[in-house]
Amino acid sequence: MKKPGIQVRFVDRPEVSETFVDSIRALGFDGHTMRLELCATRFDEPESQKPPSGRQYPVCRLVLTPNAALDLFNRLQQIMSALEQKGAIKRHTEPPQTVQ
Numbered sequence: 593m594k595k596p597g598i599q600v601r602f603v604d605r606p607e608v609s610e611t612f613v614d615s616i617r618a619l620g621f622d623g624h625t626m627r628l629e630l631c632a633t634r635f636d637e638p639e640s641q642k643p644p645s646g647r648q649y650p651v652c653r654l655v656l657t658p659n660a661a662l663d664l665f666n667r668l669q670q671i672m673s674a675l676e677q678k679g680a681i682k683r684h685t686e687p688p689q690t691v692q
Contacts, residue, residue, distance in 0.1 A: 611652050626661040628654045 613630040620627050630653070635646035656664065675681045 613651060615648060617648065617650065621661075624658075626656045626658070628652075628656070630654060 611630070612632055614633055615631045616628060617631045618627070618629040629650050631648045632651050633646050633648050635644065638644060672681065676683060
């Protein structure tokens with residue numbers, strides 16, 4: 593987060609590539625940083641008589657300061673609220689059922 597009185601300008605770096613993620617494998621906070629392990633799933637070729645299978649590969653290990661984690665949380669909340677208002681998603685009002 594910016595400190596009052598300090599002007600910070602964004603400088604784009606077009607050479608930074610995008611990373612596709614379809615799952616979060618791990619998330620933790622050690623008191624100083626939040627660590628996320630982001631993954632992509634790749635499915636094996638289907639074989640008859642066998643159930644579908646695949647592998648999950650880490651594609652990014654992201655480490656955030658507490659301020660950056662809070663900023664990410666706030667921005668995700670804003671996006672989720674906008675998606676909910678447009679009807680693109682629906683919040684669960686009941687806790688998920690557990691399998692026994």
